Amino acid sequence: MGEDRISRQAHITIDDHTFALSPDQDLDELKEQIEAAADKGGRFVRFGTADGAEVSSFLSARRLVTIAVGEPTHASDAGETPYPGDPDLFDFTDLNG
Numbered sequence: 467m468g469e470d471r472i473s474r475q476a477h478i479t480i481d482d483h484t485f486a487l488s489p490d491q492d493l494d495e496l497k498e499q500i501e502a503a504a505d506k507g508g509r510f511v512r513f514g515t516a517d518g519a520e521v522s523s524f525l526s527a528r529r530l531v532t533i534a535v536g537e538p539t540h541a542s543d544a545g546e547t548p549y550p551g552d553p554d555l556f557d558f559t560d561l562n563g
Contacts, residue, residue, distance in 0.1 A: 478513065479532040480523050488514035493533060500531055 476487040478496070487493075491514055503509045508526030515521060525531060 474535050475516070476533060476535045479530075479534070480525070481530055485513070485521060486516035487533075488516055488518075490514065493535070497533065500525055 475489075476491065476493060478485050478487055487496075496511070496513055499511045503511050503525040504527040508524060508528075510522045511525045512520060512522045
């Protein structure tokens with residue numbers, strides 16, 4: 467039996483850089499890795515992006531890290547942006563069309 471699933475898009479922002487996370491990314495595990503990196507004075511944390519890239523970022527208590535999870539949006543949702551992060555990372559030209 468198939469199951470219809472609407473996934474919510476998660477993003478991670480590290481300082482001023484935002485990445486759309488892979489739908490397979492375990493957010494609880496990623497948060498634990500980030501906390502451990504900060505507790506240990508810093509270390510590399512790996513995560514996958516929605517476009518299939520693997521990112522390794524050195525994280526410490528001095529880095530600002532935010533994880534946001536939002537509802538998926540569609541081009542028909544005119545006037546709404548898919549993520550309230552850096553608009554330069556997305557192409558919004560088709561949202562009002």
